[in-house]
Amino acid sequence: MTVFRFVFLRSFRNTTNLIFLTLFPLVCIFMPQGDPWPVLPYGYQLFGVFLLFVSIRLASYIQVDRMSGVVKRLSIAPLSHASYLSQHLLAYLLIIMLQCVILVYGGVLYGQPLIQPFLLLILYISYSLAALAIALAWITLFRNKELAFFGFMSFVFLVSVLGGIIVPVSMFPEWLARIAVLFPTYWLAEGQLWIVYGNELGDFLFVNVVLWLYALVFMIIGSTRKLR
């Protein structure tokens, strides 16, 4: 688990990263409740956008390894590509899960009306998996870190607006609302709606399964393209 351990070290060694990874979830906790939308306080809605940024920020370490030639060096070491990738992703997932725990249970302590905090945490974790997988697939498309990051920013803006995180999908014309279901952010917003108003657990499970499917598909795309 050497790679896993050093991913942590690298992630928290960078000061900008450290602020990015710890400060934002804390800020989100204290954001007010909207009326009548979003259904949860603003910070919990924006956290969905933030998770996409965190994912690309973390996944970019893999891209840096590819650009700097570290992957080349590692490719002749007794370390498989699958092991390298899985140790990276596991470390990233743990970092993101930690942020989700801080946000959700920090909110509970602060007194935010989160209705079902544990299920909200599950939803964020499912969504994080999808976000990480998308970021992994995204970086394999680019050989330049900056280009990948700025391209992803445009992508995040698009999926946030069209996926119902910034503007409610109910305000969209019907044809646009149909397109919205294609974005993972839509399913995050749906899951949050369920947390507040839903009662059929099957519906919540369905939202999570869709997010896991996103994760699976993009994970396959991102991992089959070797990063050499």
Add this chain to the structure above:
Amino acid sequence: MQGVVKRYGNAVALDYVDLAIYEGEIVGLLGPNGAGKTTLIQTMTGMVPIERGTIKLFGQSNNPFTHANKEKLGLVTQEITVYDELTAKENLQFFAGVYGLKGSERKERVQEALAFVGLAEYADKVPTKFSGGMKRRLNIACALTHRPKLLIMDEPTVGIDPQSRNHILESVKKLQEQGTTILYTTHYMEEVQEIASRVVIMDQGQMIKGGTVDQLIQSIQHEERIHIDVADTSLLPVEQLQSIAGVMHVDVAGTRVTVISTAGSGNVDRILSLVKEYTGVLGIQTENPDLEDVFLTLTGKQLRDGGGEA
């Protein structure tokens, strides 16, 4: 490796290459940019698949890139492949860990590698604070913690100061004394002359010739090299010089024309007379061949000619 072929699209990067490296030697692989040196390294380490031929690693030709064999391989990359966020010591700990070293053994090996490359004092500094030469030395140290049996060094001295270069060359010699087999690729002739037990010359994806430095020079002893400093090189009758019987190569650089000709052919007078007809001669010098001449004779070009690496 035997009969190894590797193509990138229509470009042939390795053209039926044969290369054997024996235990305990330093093989200097010489070739200009684009000769196929990097591709050779990539194929012999299993980074890229070959299209034809066989690769035998530590006596194993059927699936040579096993974990056990990989543990015996070390690679010093041409690029500096270390983590900027980690200190020198942490970088070594990382690469040692990847090779399965743990606990006190890892600690010892890390310290040993740092001392070996002269960076023990800088163990807790990050590479961003290092000079180019120090970064190169750290890059080498990262490939040493697991004590590889075969160390492949891909142009390890590119762009560094002479002091660091000397340090690296001394380290390479010490590694050989400790029993490490080394494949050293470079386009610096003098480095190969200094450290290599055997030299292999490569060009356009082919192995041109191999042997010790003396053997290679001996193979062109029948040649002489004539340098003529002239007033105006643009007036030189290059084609006529090339057409003189026995002349093998004409090279013009700055105010100097270098002609390689068959020794004892009496060409010095002919060449000088011809040059004088067209431009003023400022000086003349003949010399015995060296490795540079070997390369020039065999490939028809200077080692540091341009071109992208294959």
